Amino acid sequence: MSGLLQNPGQAEPQFEGGTRIKVDGFFGDVDRNIERLRGLASRLTELGDLTGADAVRVVIATVRRSACLPGSIAELSRFLERETSTATANDQLAIYRVAAELSCLTDPRSPASQADAQAQVMSETRAIMRSLEQATPMSTLMEDAIQPALRSSSRSIFLFRSDMVAEFAADRLSTAHAKLTERLDAGIIRFVGERVLSTITAMPNSMRNQFKRAVVVAPTRSAILASLAEAWLPEQILILADADTLAFAARDANSLADEIDIAPLAARLRLFAARATARVTEIGRHNVQLDAEMPPDDVEFPTSSVVDLSGGVRGERRLIEISMDNGQRIIARPSTGIVLRNDNATTTAFIERPASQVQKGDEVCVIGPGFIERARALVNVRATAVAEIREYHHQVARRFGEIPGSSINERLRAVVSQMGVPLISIDRARYWVDLDGELDKPLHDVVPHAPHDRDTFMRLTAALGIGQKLAESFWLWAVVAQRSHRLRAGNIFHDAFRGILTDPHAALAINRNRSADIRALRAMAEEHVAIVAETRNLEAA
Template identity: 80%
Template sequence: MVAEFAADRLSAAHPKLTERLDAGIIRVGGARVLSTITAMPSSLRNQFKRAIIVAPTRSAILATLAEPWLPEHVVILADADTLAFAARDADRLAREIDVPALAVRLRAFAARATARVSEIGRHAVQLDSEMPTDDIEFPPGSVVDLSGGSRGERRLVEISMNNGQRIIARASTGIVLRNDSAATTSFIERPASQIRKGEEVCVIGPGFVERARTLVNVRATAAAEIREYHLQVASRFSAIAGDSVNERLRVVVSLMREPRVSIETARYWVDLNDELDKPLHDVVPHAPHDRETFMRFTGALGIGPKLAESFWLWAVVAQRSHRLRSGNIFHDAFRGILTDPHAALASNRNRSDDIRALRAMAEEHVATVAETRSLEVT
C-alpha cells in the first residue's frame, strides 16, 4: 500500500514515471523487491543500476548488504543514529565473517556511513513556540565568536569570508557548509580546522539569528541541559563506593589522573544541592572550566564521551558569559536544524513550515571562504 501511494504521488510530479513503472524499468516496493530482482536472470537484473532504500532498520541495512547481487549504486536514506549504529554493526560483521567480497562491501558501507554521520552530526533538535526574551542576543558586528572564551583549548581557527565576515572557533567546532554535491539544497557539518578556501559556509551570525531566533527557545533548552548535567553528576557521585563525601571525592580525583585537581576543587563540582532546587533560569553550572579536565571528570563518573561532549557545549562553554552563551546556543541549535532537518521534523511535526523556512533563509547567509588561519591564544 505504501509503495502504491508513493507511486501515485510521485507520478503527479514526474509524468514519465507511470510509463516507467508500467514497463518495469522502475520498481517501488518493500524489501522483497530487491530479492525478486536478485533472483532474475543476469541479463534482466543487470539492467537495474540503482537501488534506493528508504528508512530501513539496522537489520534491514545488513540484510540488503548481504544480498548476493546489488546494483552499481545503492543509496540508503536513514537518520544519523541508524546510519551510525549500522556502520558499527557492518564493521564488526566484516571482521567476523570469512567471505572476502562481502567483507569489502560491509567495510565500504561502514566507512561511507561514518563519514556521512560526521557531516550531518547527531543532533537532538528541540523547538519551542515561546519566543526568546529580548536579552538573548548574538554578539554584534561582523565577527562571529564561537570559541567559548580563551580558557581550555589554545588553538583557534579564524575563517574569513569574501563579504568581510569572520568566524573564530575552536578547531573541533562544527561549521555549517552548503553541500553543492547534493541535487537539492542541503547543508553538512565539518570541523572548523577542515574548512578550506573557496568552500561555502552558512554564517550563523547576527543577521541570521535576528531573523531566525523566534523559532527556537534555546535559552530554555540550555537551562534544561544544565539541570540534567547536575542530576547526572549527583546520581553518579552518590553511587561511588565510600562512607563519606571525602572518600568518594578521593576516588573521583584518583580516577581523573590529573595532579592539578585537588579534593577541594572537585568538591565544588559535586556540591549541587542548591542548584538542583533553583528555578531553571537561575541555575549556574558547577563544572570544570577547561575541556580536558571536564572530560576527565565526567569520565571518572562514568559519563560517556558523547553525552559529556553535549554537556560541555551546553552546560559549560555556552554559559561562560551572557552574550557569548547566547551566541553559542543559537549556533548549536540552528546548526542542528540545518544539517539534520529530518531529526528536527521528526521531533517537531507541527513546526515543519518554520523549519523549511529557516533552511530556505539560510541560503541568503552563505558566503565563500576567502582565507583561513590558525590563532594562538595567549
C-alpha cells in the first residue's frame, strides 16, 4: 500500500464512485469451526509440534476456501470433469480436500490427536466438509447478489478470485436463471477474475461509466483494500466474504485511512470499515479478537494441472516436459525417476525410468496433487517416517556401541574403513552416529542423522551390521519419506510414493503391519495412470 502514501507537492489523485458500499457475509458453523481449529493450532505450537500446527492451518485454509466457493464442491467437481478431464479435475479438486491432513492429525502417534481428544475439533471439521460437498454459504449469498443485476438495465461486474471460479459461477447460476445467460452473452453482466477491475478502470469514461455495480466475491483482506484503492469504481459496491475476513479487513481499512492523507480514499475506506463491522455483528460474530492470528491471505484457487518435479536444482538447465493425453503435464529434470506401468509383467507392476527416457505412448502414473491427497490418507507417511527414524537411530546407536574400540574415534575409523569410500571423513561419519540428542526428543522433533544418498546409506548400514532388507526399509520410510516431507510443493512425498510403487517388496517384507495400506496404495495408483501424448525439452529459467 506504499503507493497510496502521497509525496509532498504531488497533486491529490481523483477518486470517483464507490459511494454506496454494501457488505454481506457469513459466520455460522464454518467460521466457528475455523476459530476452534485456530485454537488447536495454538495449542500444538505451545507443545512444540510446529508441523502439526502447520497442518491445522492448511485445514483452516481448505475449509475457508471451500466455504467461499460460489457453488458446492460436488457441483465444482461435475463442472471441472465436464470442462477438462477426470484427471485434471481430480488435481484441481485436491485443494478442497482435508482427508490427508486429518488422517495425519488424528493418527494416535501424533500430538494433535492427544490435544484434540476431548474437543473433537477434527471430527467437527469432517462434518463441515461433508456439508460443503452439498452447499456452501457463498452459493446462497450469490443467489441473492445476482437478483439486482438481473433486474437492472445497467451493466454489472462480478469479480472472483480466478477466471476458473468465475466460469464455474456463471455455469452454475445460468442453470437456475435463464436470463443470466442472455445478459452474459450481451455483456450486460460480466463474471471475471478480480484483475479485470483494473482493466475497466483504465477504460475511457464513456465505457467504464456503463458499469454501475460491482460485486466482489470472496476476496482476501489485501484484495479488498486494493479494490477500494482503485481511482474509479462503480457507484454500487457489494463485497461478499466470510466474517473473519470482513472483520480483519475492516480493521486494516481503518488503520490505512488514518495513515494516508487522501481524503476521498480515506472516506471510502472508513465507509467500508463501518459497513463491514456492522454486518459482522449482525451475523453473530460479536466477539472479534482483532489481535488473534490473521486469516490467511494465500487461499488460492487452482489454475492448472502441472506436476513440477524440477526441484529448483541449480546447474542443470535442461528440463523435460511430459504431456499426457488427459491434459496433465509433468516437468522434471532428465534424471528424475518417473513411475511407469509395466505392461510386460504378468501382474500389474510399476517400474522407474528417467524422465529423459520416457516416450510417447508410455503409461505413466502421475503422482500429482490428486494422487498425493488420496495416498496420504492411505499411508500416513509422516507418522510412519518419524517412528521409523526413531527405530533407525536406536539400531545405529546400539550397533555402533558394539563395535570394538577404546574410543569413539577408533570405532569411527573402523566404520569408515568398512564402508570402503575414501572420501568419507571421520568427522562426516560422526554426525551419523552422534545420536544422544535425538533419542530422547519427542517424535515430532526427530530428524534423520543419515547419509542423503542411497549408496552411502547402504554402505553405512552394512558396516554397522544392519541387514539389507531392514536397511532398505529404513531408507524408504526413515530417510526418503522424511526428506520428501521437507521438499518444495512440487516434490512433496513424490520420492516416498515412487519407492513404494516401484519397489514394494522391501516395504512389504519388513512392514507386514502396513501391508494392507501399501497394497491399497498400489491399487489406487492404477486410477492415476495416463498415456504420454508427447515429450519435449525445456530450458530452465
